[in-house]
Amino acid sequence: MADAPGDIEALIALMARLPGLGPRSARRAVLHMLRKRAVVMEPMAQAMARVAASARECRVCGNISDADLCPICASPRRATGVLCVVEDVSDLWAMERAGGFSGRYHVLGGTLSALESIGPETLRIPQLVQRVSDEAISEVILALGTTVDGQTTAHYIAEALAPTGVALSALAQGVPLGGELDYLDDGTISAALSARRRL
Amino acid sequence: MADAPGDIEALIALMARLPGLGPRSARRAVLHMLRKRAVVMEPMAQAMARVAASARECRVCGNISDADLCPICASPRRATGVLCVVEDVSDLWAMERAGGFSGRYHVLGGTLSALESIGPETLRIPQLVQRVSDEAISEVILALGTTVDGQTTAHYIAEALAPTGVALSALAQGVPLGGELDYLDDGTISAALSARRRL
Numbered sequence: 001m002a003d004a005p006g007d008i009e010a011l012i013a014l015m016a017r018l019p020g021l022g023p024r025s026a027r028r029a030v031l032h033m034l035r036k037r038a039v040v041m042e043p044m045a046q047a048m049a050r051v052a053a054s055a056r057e058c059r060v061c062g063n064i065s066d067a068d069l070c071p072i073c074a075s076p077r078r079a080t081g082v083l084c085v086v087e088d089v090s091d092l093w094a095m096e097r098a099g100g101f102s103g104r105y106h107v108l109g110g111t112l113s114a115l116e117s118i119g120p121e122t123l124r125i126p127q128l129v130q131r132v133s134d135e136a137i138s139e140v141i142l143a144l145g146t147t148v149d150g151q152t153t154a155h156y157i158a159e160a161l162a163p164t165g166v167a168l169s170a171l172a173q174g175v176p177l178g179g180e181l182d183y184l185d186d187g188t189i190s191a192a193l194s195a196r197r198r199l
Numbered sequence: 200m201a202d203a204p205g206d207i208e209a210l211i212a213l214m215a216r217l218p219g220l221g222p223r224s225a226r227r228a229v230l231h232m233l234r235k236r237a238v239v240m241e242p243m244a245q246a247m248a249r250v251a252a253s254a255r256e257c258r259v260c261g262n263i264s265d266a267d268l269c270p271i272c273a274s275p276r277r278a279t280g281v282l283c284v285v286e287d288v289s290d291l292w293a294m295e296r297a298g299g300f301s302g303r304y305h306v307l308g309g310t311l312s313a314l315e316s317i318g319p320e321t322l323r324i325p326q327l328v329q330r331v332s333d334e335a336i337s338e339v340i341l342a343l344g345t346t347v348d349g350q351t352t353a354h355y356i357a358e359a360l361a362p363t364g365v366a367l368s369a370l371a372q373g374v375p376l377g378g379e380l381d382y383l384d385d386g387t388i389s390a391a392l393s394a395r396r397r398l
Contacts, residue, residue, distance in 0.1 A: 007265060008254060011246040014239060019231050020224035029217040030250075031289055034263055037251050040213060045247035047210040048232070052240040055207060055233055064233055066206060090230050 008034075060131070062107030062124055064089050072096075072104060079103045081138040085128065085157065087111055087145060095143060103141075106131065111149035112156055123153070125160055132164045142170045207233075259330075261306030261323055263288050271295075271303060278302045280337040284327065284356065286310055286344060294342060302340075305330065310348035311355055322352070324359055331363045341369045 008030060016026035033041035057063070058070035065071060072078055082103030086092050092105050108123045120126065132140060140161060144150040158168055174192035175181070181189060207229060215225035232240040256262070257269035264270060271277055281302030285291050291304050307322045319325065331339060339360060343349040357367055373391035374380070380388060 007246060007250045008263065011243065011250050014243045014246060017239065018228040020220065020227055025219035027289060027292065028219055031263075031287075032218050033247070034250070034254055034288075037254075040216065041247060041251040044210070044213045045244050045251055047206060047213060048240060048244035048247065051206045051210050051229075051233070052236050052244055055236075064207065064230075088230075089233075090226060093226065 061105045062089075062109060062127075063092055063105060077102075080135060082141065083128075083131065083135075083137050083139070084141045084143050086143050087150065087153075091143065091145075101141075108144075108153065111144065111147070111153040113149050120156065120160070125157060128157065129160055129164065132161060132166050137166055139167045139169060142168065144170075146173060260304045261288075261308060261326075262291055262304060276301075279334060281340065282327075282330065282334075282336050282338070283340045283342050285342050286349065286352075290342065290344075300340075307352070310343065310346070310352040312348050319355065319359070324356060327356065328359055328363065331360060331365050336365055338366045338368060341367065343369075345372060 012023070012026045012030050015021055015029055016023045018026075021029065033044065051066075054066040055064055056066070056068070058065050058073055059068055060073045061070060063070040063072060067074070079102050083106050084095060084101055084103055085106045085108060086095065087108050087110060089107055092107055095101055095105070106124070106128050108125065108128075110118055110123055112118055112120065112123065128140075131137065140157075142154045142157060144154050154170060161168060172195065173188070174195055175184065175188065211222070211225045211229050214220055214228055215222045217225075220228065232243065250265075253265040254263055255265070255267070257264050257272055258267055259272045260269060262269040262271060266273070278301050282305050283294060283300055283302055284305045284307060285294065286307050286309060288306055291306055294300055294304070305323070305327050307324065307327075309317055309322055311317055311319065311322065327339075330336065339356075341353045341356060343353050353369060360367060371394065372387070373394060374383065374387065
């Protein structure tokens with residue numbers, strides 16, 4: 001792109017590599033930033049530099065934070081006996097947005113995948129087993145995706161935790177809020193049917 | 200969003216305001232950047248800070264560049280007699296990507312709009328008239344959108360430039376490359392029909 005000058009071109013090329021953006025939307029975003037330089041571009045450059053310098057993995061749960069211990073692990077108001085296992089930090093954020101969970105987390109960092117050669121060590125599963133025995137955990141909630149890889153990972157974790165005797169649970173499967181049966185896949189309907197509850 | 204720590208949250212909120220991104224894709228983008236900190240996030244923060252500090256409007260044509268005079272206006276290889284009038288910097292970039300134009304540009308910065316109370320002064324139209332007489336321009340190409348506002352602006356410019364006697368032209372209207380008649384609107388087909396050329 002010899003059309004935009006060097007630095008702007010470089011910024012567009014970098015932004016075009018973000019998920020959800022392509023060359024066209026990166027150009028639009030950069031032009032928007034150029035028009036709102038003081039209120040958007042400068043604060044964003046500063047926030048990005050600060051986050052790049054300070055963000056790190058929580059040494060206990062794998063959450064991303066600007067301290068050695070994330071706010072959730074550091075909070076005395078979060079229950080210590082229950083661990084919620086999630087694939088990724090984005091899933092932890094989704095759980096927190098939903099609210100309703102007052103325990104702590106364990107972020108795996110992905111799912112087991114033979115294709116991508118992701119094994120248990122890459123996934124912080126040994127650390128999970130260690131935490132369950134060290135922290136006197138009474139329940140581990142598996143909040144993993146209902147994909148093949150997610151469910152494989154859930155099974156592997158269940159086996160790895162079996163010797164500890166900890167109670168295991170998983171998120172319920174069923175009809176999502178606002179879901180119409182006609183638009184749901186057969187697997188979800190079957191799962192919701194077999195897990196039906198009495199009114 | 201009490202889920203992500205302060206700085207990360209602030210960065211997500213800023214990015215969510217970019218065109219084409221919302222809260223969800225901003226979160227994905229920030230997580231992606233956090234995973235590729237050295238190759239994406241740090242270079243992007245630096246590029247953004249550099250652009251925010253150096254980018255400015257070319258004093259002649261209104262293009263965005265890091266100098267007082269943009270590379271196109273500064274280039275001795277661009278023809279001086281022909282001006283291409285575009286609405287916005289993004290249109291200038293689009294023209295340059297398409298190639299084939301070797302003259303210089305004049306960026307209006309929008310279109311006339313009674314609704315948004317955008318008048319000729321806001322749009323650098325007086326500067327255009329000035330340039331046409333100062334720079335001995337022989338042809339002005341109006342490369343404006345075929346929207347109501349774009350065409351209103353084209354008419355206004357044509358009237359404003361009439362006293363200078365400069366030759367005016369506009370981009371051809373017709374069937375776009377790869378276009379199928381069945382999917383085109385009637386207006387485009389009519390325009391292409393009345394501008395048909397002999398083979």
